Amino acid sequence: MTTEHVIHVQGLEKSYKKLRALRGVDFDVAQGNIFALLGSNGAGKTTVVKILSTLLNADGGTVSVNGFDVATQAANVRESISLTGQFAAVDEILSGRENLVLIARLRHLKDPGTLADHLLDRFSLTRAAARKVSTYSGGMRRRLDIAMSLVGNPQVIFLDEPTTGLDPEARIEVWQAVKELAEQGTTVLLTTHYLDEAEQLADRIAILHGGRIIVNGTLTELKQLLPPARVEYVEKQPTLEDVFLAIVGDDGKDGDAGSGRSVGTDE
Amino acid sequence: MTKDFFGDTAVLLGRSLRHITRSLDTIITTTIMPIAFMLLFVYVFGGAINSGSHSYVNYLLPGILLITIASGISYTGFRLFLDMKSGIFERFQSMPIARSSVLWAHVLTSLVANLISLVVVVLVALLMGFRSSAGVLAWLAIAGILILFILALTWIAVIPGLSAKSADGASAFAYPLIFLPFISSAFVPTKTMPGPVRAFAEHQPVTSIVNAIRDLFTQQPVGADIWIALAWCVGILIVAYIFAMVIYRRKIS
Numbered sequence: 001m002t003t004e005h006v007i008h009v010q011g012l013e014k015s016y017k018k019l020r021a022l023r024g025v026d027f028d029v030a031q032g033n034i035f036a037l038l039g040s041n042g043a044g045k046t047t048v049v050k051i052l053s054t055l056l057n058a059d060g061g062t063v064s065v066n067g068f069d070v071a072t073q074a075a076n077v078r079e080s081i082s083l084t085g086q087f088a089a090v091d092e093i094l095s096g097r098e099n100l101v102l103i104a105r106l107r108h109l110k111d112p113g114t115l116a117d118h119l120l121d122r123f124s125l126t127r128a129a130a131r132k133v134s135t136y137s138g139g140m141r142r143r144l145d146i147a148m149s150l151v152g153n154p155q156v157i158f159l160d161e162p163t164t165g166l167d168p169e170a171r172i173e174v175w176q177a178v179k180e181l182a183e184q185g186t187t188v189l190l191t192t193h194y195l196d197e198a199e200q201l202a203d204r205i206a207i208l209h210g211g212r213i214i215v216n217g218t219l220t221e222l223k224q225l226l227p228p229a230r231v232e233y234v235e236k237q238p239t240l241e242d243v244f245l246a247i248v249g250d251d252g253k254d255g256d257a258g259s260g261r262s263v264g265t266d267e
Numbered sequence: 268m269t270k271d272f273f274g275d276t277a278v279l280l281g282r283s284l285r286h287i288t289r290s291l292d293t294i295i296t297t298t299i300m301p302i303a304f305m306l307l308f309v310y311v312f313g314g315a316i317n318s319g320s321h322s323y324v325n326y327l328l329p330g331i332l333l334i335t336i337a338s339g340i341s342y343t344g345f346r347l348f349l350d351m352k353s354g355i356f357e358r359f360q361s362m363p364i365a366r367s368s369v370l371w372a373h374v375l376t377s378l379v380a381n382l383i384s385l386v387v388v389v390l391v392a393l394l395m396g397f398r399s400s401a402g403v404l405a406w407l408a409i410a411g412i413l414i415l416f417i418l419a420l421t422w423i424a425v426i427p428g429l430s431a432k433s434a435d436g437a438s439a440f441a442y443p444l445i446f447l448p449f450i451s452s453a454f455v456p457t458k459t460m461p462g463p464v465r466a467f468a469e470h471q472p473v474t475s476i477v478n479a480i481r482d483l484f485t486q487q488p489v490g491a492d493i494w495i496a497l498a499w500c501v502g503i504l505i506v507a508y509i510f511a512m513v514i515y516r517r518k519i520s
Contacts, residue, residue, distance in 0.1 A: 053361040055519060075363065083361040089354035093286050105278045106364050108271075148358070 006031045006187040011061035021047045023211035034182045036202035037191040043208045045191035049160045053083040082149040086160045088141040092134040107152040119147040139170025159190040272365035279372030298387045301335040324397045329480035330453020340424040341441035343377035347428030348437035377421040405483040415500035422507035453477045472499035
């Protein structure tokens with residue numbers, strides 16, 4: 001069981017005072033899979049992630065990550081995971097490179113400098129490496145945030161709403177990074193309230209609602225359950241996005257503005 | 268684990284010291300108020316105050332040093348609050364590091380930042396005519412008391428730093444501490460104060476700390492004051508530490 005399922009959650013319960021946030025959550029995630037936890041705001045997605053990453057204690061149930069119990073073997077769990085929280089948890093006053101070196105040092109890795117340069121290159125942040133993070137755009141910040149989570153190649157990565165507040169281009173960059181992770185065998189659990197994000201990325205999707213997992217399956221399985229109206233809405237979004245990306249072009253990385261263009265005017 | 272604790276604390280301390288060296292304005296702003304008080308009291312009110320001392324700046328400096336610390340720790344609370352809010356605190360807590368090193372790095376940073384502020388204030392006092400006949404041992408004793416006082420107030424600052432909802436809330440707790448020295452022997456001798464005020468002044472921590480430092484500066488026998496001062500510092504330190512730990516534990520359960 002533990003060898004097959006990197007993340008195992010059973011009967012998970014958590015209350016905040018009188019509010020019962022989680023009332024018996026069950027799911028498993030297989031190694032190398034991308035698992036999306038879908039739910040509206042306040043559904044308890046962040047609570048699940050916090051318990052999995054040993055930041056919160058559960059009230060009931062068993063939770064294990066990489067074969068280690070989060071309650072009794074928290075230190076081993078922390079060795080296996082990396083958390084990218086809801087807000088880009090980066091140090092604003094340090095430069096991008098310094099942020100990466102900091103995490104590498106804390107993970108007791110050899111040669112933090114080379115490792116940092118490597119990740120900066122991989123996330124197209126080399127040009128901004130020496131700049132203070134407070135000057136970064138939202139997308140750059142998120143890329144750095146994810147790069148920081150990859151320091152030391154953890155086996156399991158938790159991404160809590162990784163693309164909330166990002167523009168479409170930055171969102172696609174994050175998606176690309178997540179896909180690459182899974183290809184390399186990293187297990188990814190991500191939470192989102194964007195249906196298309198789950199559709200784009202996830203091998204399995206679970207919907208968290210009212211403190212329970214109400215559906216858990218592959219996209220095809222889920223599509224049969226969703227009401228047709230909602231499916232139509234999901235399909236519309238990429239079209240608008242395609243238009244946006246086509247106009248803006250995808251050469252706008254690192255904040256270079258493309259040339260202006262207007263639609264529907266006579267010349 | 269202990270090896271990790273020192274290594275991790277050193278790395279995180281390096282990080283927050285960089286914050287200080289890159290925003291020296293935080294040190295300057297914390298020293299402006301005590302220096303302004305010192306100028307005001309020495310050159311405006313000082314002439315009218317009968318402190319029983321030849322030089323008023325000599326009389327005043329110990330209290331000003333405590334005000335410097337009280338104003339400096341507001342940034343300790345603020346820095347910790349920013350880490351809580353940005354999520355970097357949670358990132359560190361989810362990493363395989365000695366968890367307590369995250370708090371200790373903040374505490375040590377507070378210590379370093381306050382010591383720098385104290386040096387600045389003492390240098391200004393020297394320019395204003397402050398002189399002391401104290402020897403190395405007396406200076407070390409003064410440094411020891413001040414370090415204990417910084418640590419005690421720093422652990423107080425950790426409490427709002429961990430629990431505040433806004434940046435203002437994380438630093439506002441320092442204001443009452445800044446004004447505590449006014450109702451003590453820091454600016455004027457307590458014997459001129461009316462009964463209840465005098466009773467309060469003579470039994471609050473600042474008076475004994477100020478008296479002990481003043482005696483050390485002037486090479487007077489320190490008497491019981493130094494023990495009362497140390498007892499206050501250690502007492503506040505322990506109580507604040509326990510409260511901070513209770514809140515910290517609640518944060519991670």
